[in-house]
Amino acid sequence: QKEVEQDPGPLSVPEGAIVSLNCTYSNSAFQYFMWYRQYSRKGPELLMYTYSSGNKEDGRFTAQVDKSSKYISLFIRDSQPSDSATYLCAMSSNTGNQFYFGTGTSLTVIP
Amino acid sequence: DVKVTQSSRYLVKRTGEKVFLECVQDMDHENMFWYRQDPGLGLRLIYFSYDVKMKEKGDIPEGYSVSREKKERFSLILESASTNQTSMYLCASSSGELGEKLFFGSGTQLSVL
Numbered sequence: 001q002k003e004v005e006q007d008p009g010p011l012s013v014p015e016g017a018i019v020s021l022n023c024t025y026s027n028s029a030f031q032y033f034m035w036y037r038q039y040s041r042k043g044p045e046l047l048m049y050t051y052s053s054g055n056k057e058d059g060r061f062t063a064q065v066d067k068s069s070k071y072i073s074l075f076i077r078d079s080q081p082s083d084s085a086t087y088l089c090a091m092s093s094n095t096g097n098q099f100y101f102g103t104g105t106s107l108t109v110i111p
Numbered sequence: 112d113v114k115v116t117q118s119s120r121y122l123v124k125r126t127g128e129k130v131f132l133e134c135v136q137d138m139d140h141e142n143m144f145w146y147r148q149d150p151g152l153g154l155r156l157i158y159f160s161y162d163v164k165m166k167e168k169g170d171i172p173e174g175y176s177v178s179r180e181k182k183e184r185f186s187l188i189l190e191s192a193s194t195n196q197t198s199m200y201l202c203a204s205s206s207g208e209l210g211e212k213l214f215f216g217s218g219t220q221l222s223v224l
Contacts, residue, residue: 103153
């Protein structure tokens with residue numbers, strides 16, 4: 001079983017839709033959760049960072065962590081064509097210098 | 112703003128060549144990482160370094176070596192490039208503190224012919 005599971009998609013939505021991206025994980029020691037946005041042929045850009053459980057909002061983006069279910073989500077409101085990218089989830093624990101990644105979900109927002 | 116700079120965006124090399132990929136960070140970070148990214152396989156850790164001259168093997172170190180002579184610079188070396196090393200290579204850094212964030216460079220797309 002992989003440490004982090006993420007549906008690869010692809011996901012295609014019309015402009016203005018609410019997008020929900022999700023990851024599940026198996027290691028209960030994970031405390032720090034990240035979402036990255038990666039445009040084609042570019043490096044991942046850190047989008048959201050959350051510690052432990054709860055929600056965090058930044059503009060049109062909301063990151064949600066449910067540690068009891070080992071489930072994290074990224075919501076994008078009023079999606080724009082410029083949101084078309086691959087979204088990676090990542091997480092780490094209190095020990096060591098290791099980061100664990102999902103394989104990424106490809107999102108296309110259609111104008 | 113944090114900055115991780117990779118020296119090349121695109122590289123084309125021939126089988127058997129020695130290849131150097133350079134990465135520099137300007138955040139005074141302790142930890143630096145090299146990943147490769149392949150479709151369907153996601154990010155895989157090649158090597159990481161937690162201090163100058165220190166290195167640790169990641170999940171797929173075979174065919175690679177690294178060098179960290181200065182804190183800000185972390186180099187990935189392909190001793191004898193092979194076609195199965197064609198990939199996107201990503202350098203990253205983190206502070207080394209508890210709960211650190213990981214920052215990536217813009218990537219190097221390497222093609223080995």
